Amino acid sequence: MVRAQPRNRASPTPALSRLDALSPLDDRSKVAIVDAASLSYPVMARRELQTENKAIRSPLLLLDGWAARVRVLQDGRRQFISFVLPGDILGHYGFSSPVATSTVVTLTDVQVCPLPESAGFPILERAYSISCAMDEACLVAQIIRLGRFTARERILDLIIELYERLSLAGVADSDGFAFPLTQEIMADALGLTSVHVNRMVQQSRRLGELCWTGGQITLPDLPALRRAIDRSTTTIRPWSASPFVPGAR
Amino acid sequence: MVRAQPRNRASPTPALSRLDALSPLDDRSKVAIVDAASLSYPVMARRELQTENKAIRSPLLLLDGWAARVRVLQDGRRQFISFVLPGDILGHYGFSSPVATSTVVTLTDVQVCPLPESAGFPILERAYSISCAMDEACLVAQIIRLGRFTARERILDLIIELYERLSLAGVADSDGFAFPLTQEIMADALGLTSVHVNRMVQQSRRLGELCWTGGQITLPDLPALRRAIDRSTTTIRPWSASPFVPGAR
DNA sequence: CGCTGGTTTGATCTTTCTCAAGCCGTGTGG
DNA sequence: CCACACGGCTTGAGAAAGATCAAACCAGCG
Numbered sequence: 001m002v003r004a005q006p007r008n009r010a011s012p013t014p015a016l017s018r019l020d021a022l023s024p025l026d027d028r029s030k031v032a033i034v035d036a037a038s039l040s041y042p043v044m045a046r047r048e049l050q051t052e053n054k055a056i057r058s059p060l061l062l063l064d065g066w067a068a069r070v071r072v073l074q075d076g077r078r079q080f081i082s083f084v085l086p087g088d089i090l091g092h093y094g095f096s097s098p099v100a101t102s103t104v105v106t107l108t109d110v111q112v113c114p115l116p117e118s119a120g121f122p123i124l125e126r127a128y129s130i131s132c133a134m135d136e137a138c139l140v141a142q143i144i145r146l147g148r149f150t151a152r153e154r155i156l157d158l159i160i161e162l163y164e165r166l167s168l169a170g171v172a173d174s175d176g177f178a179f180p181l182t183q184e185i186m187a188d189a190l191g192l193t194s195v196h197v198n199r200m201v202q203q204s205r206r207l208g209e210l211c212w213t214g215g216q217i218t219l220p221d222l223p224a225l226r227r228a229i230d231r232s233t234t235t236i237r238p239w240s241a242s243p244f245v246p247g248a249r
Numbered sequence: 250m251v252r253a254q255p256r257n258r259a260s261p262t263p264a265l266s267r268l269d270a271l272s273p274l275d276d277r278s279k280v281a282i283v284d285a286a287s288l289s290y291p292v293m294a295r296r297e298l299q300t301e302n303k304a305i306r307s308p309l310l311l312l313d314g315w316a317a318r319v320r321v322l323q324d325g326r327r328q329f330i331s332f333v334l335p336g337d338i339l340g341h342y343g344f345s346s347p348v349a350t351s352t353v354v355t356l357t358d359v360q361v362c363p364l365p366e367s368a369g370f371p372i373l374e375r376a377y378s379i380s381c382a383m384d385e386a387c388l389v390a391q392i393i394r395l396g397r398f399t400a401r402e403r404i405l406d407l408i409i410e411l412y413e414r415l416s417l418a419g420v421a422d423s424d425g426f427a428f429p430l431t432q433e434i435m436a437d438a439l440g441l442t443s444v445h446v447n448r449m450v451q452q453s454r455r456l457g458e459l460c461w462t463g464g465q466i467t468l469p470d471l472p473a474l475r476r477a478i479d480r481s482t483t484t485i486r487p488w489s490a491s492p493f494v495p496g497a498r
Numbered sequence: 499c500g501c502t503g504g505t506t507t508g509a510t511c512t513t514t515c516t517c518a519a520g521c522c523g524t525g526t527g528g
Numbered sequence: 529c530c531a532c533a534c535g536g537c538t539t540g541a542g543a544a545a546g547a548t549c550a551a552a553c554c555a556g557c558g
Contacts, residue, residue: 071393073479079396081389093382101386133342137350139388140330144320146395147328147440151546182504191396196546198506230322400514431536445514447538 010063010111012037017170018087022134023127032116032124037063040113043106050091050104058114059092065110066180068189069102080189082138083107083162083181087169089115089131108180138165146191149229152200154190156210157229159217176211176218259312259360261286266419267336271383272376281365281373286312289362292355299340299353307363308341314359315429317438318351329438331387332356332411332430336418338364338380357429387414395440398478401449403439405459406478408466425460425467 012034019025019033040063043049049067050056067084081102084090090104092115118125141161145154162179166172183201184194204210209225211218219225261283268274268282289312292298298316299305316333330351333339339353341364367374390410394403411428415421432450433443441449453459458474460467468474 069389071389073393073397075479077397077479079393081392093378101382102389129342133350136385136388139385139392140318140320140351143330143388143391143395144322144328146392147438148322148326184504189396193547194505195507195548199546202506230324230326433536442515443537444516444539448514451538 009038010040010042010113012063014086014169014171015061015063016087018168019124019127019131021168022130023123025127026123029116029121029124029127032121033061036061036113036116038113040111043110043112045106045108045110047106048103049106049110049112050100050102052100052103054100056091056100060090060112061115062086062088062090063111063113065106065108067104067106067110068185069104070188071102078188079191080185082135082142083189085162085165085169086171088135089128091115092128092132107185142189151190151192151196152204153229154192155186155197155200156204156225157231158186158190159210160219160222160225160229160231163217163219163222176216178215179212179217180215259286259289259291259362261312263335263418263420264310264312265336267417268373268376268380270417271379272372274376275372278365278370278373278376281370282310285310285362285365287362289360292359292361294355294357294359296355297352298355298359298361299349299351301349301352303349305340305349309339309361310364311335311337311339312360312362314355314357316353316355316359317434318353319437320351327437328440329434331384331391332438334411334414334418335420337384338377340364341377341381356434391438400439400441400445401453402478403441404435404446404449405453405474406480407435407439408459409468409471409474409478409480412466412468412471425465427464428461428466429464 015037016025016030016033020030025033045065049060052071062084064086066086067090069081069084070078071081072078084104090112091100093101115128116124118128138161141157145157149157159179163172163177166177171177181189182194183197186192187194187197190197201210201212205212208220209228211220264286265274265279265282269279274282294314298309301320311333313335315335316339318330318333319327320330321327333353339361340349342350364377365373367377387410390406394406398406408428412421412426415426420426430438431443432446435441436443436446439446450459450461454461457469458477460469
């Protein structure tokens, strides 16, 4: 059966690459993703994909572009909660909750498609479940940044996280990646002002740890950066680092 | 069949109360909880219930006492990620991850028991799933606090959240509740120093919005507080509060 | 050419941290 | 019964990180 091919159909590659990296997919799952991607449609920047407390139309798969979970306080203060990158899942909460827990806005023009149903696809289900665990890990990372990192650490740590997530989706190469965030958005993600973000970024540029121009970022020495910042979710530390050591800061 | 009754067995009531409030339980589920509670055992304060990157022995149900998810950086900075209260579930991640994503320490002496299996209990499964969604909502709330709230707002907002969660488990009454956290722990949860927490708490006491003595807290005018702080996860706001209003802070 | 959105810079102010000491209640061993 | 050690709370003075306000700059674009 020949399916009509919509022009401008988004590539399923980032989603395939990411989900497959999280948990190896079988052919059936891959076909499901490719099929879903053929139903992709574009959404312009600055549109709400999901609105807090409103029903979720259907869980989505982001195929291309960037989005973010955000909350805006009554007095206008804005906090970006997390970023949604190509290959990420949106609005899929185990099996409860027909209601969105937060607003999701597009930061760039994006391509989305309905998320393939996982019922009866244990392999796909597993991938979704791991994706969900990753989301949680990102929230935790965000808490650590906001709670205990300095401005400079916050900025670099977030950039590294985004870089690593983009790599998973195969949309970053070792010598740089497209970075569509403005300094103001960074500020509202990191609990800072854009002025301060700017000054810290400049400092990092001067130190040669960060090249950021024209929506492109390169990290000249990623391993060194990872060491400088405490990016050690995966590190096992000795007893001395017990949560109850006194004199900690 | 008469089961031997261990002395000092913890009450299943908070867990029952909380889970039933999240999603009404049937008798079968209640029996499962009560049975599990009969297997409860005590753990002293300042012990690790779960260690980051170590295998999870088995998912747990906290029956009594307080615990917290925490991360400690190499240089000793400590961040409490979230608090675990009576009736809360621990180490249950959909069906993936045999590995703990963060360390959980007891803050007081606690009583825990193995979490009843939910396989084949759709009703229990649903309650767990909602509990899990609540956990996520708490992480998001924590991000908002750390990112965009002032010190005073952070403190009051966290106290209100804990009060509301304790109410769900039925272990808080309108005129106050037991509050075992030290100001230092509050500080490490809120990204502040204990000195500053102390000063802000005193200010709130002077203003009469908070009574906190001897491990007991009362909130004389909760509705007013909720209004003063932006605690409006549940509020639907008009278009003007779009994530992209300019001039926001 | 003149907007527009984003970045950069400077000067000043505020919040929060740091360090250091004192206080207070509780429990413990002499 | 007292001394004192301990954990947690309180207070003060000075320092630093980050916010605020305001203006200039700069590139892309209609």
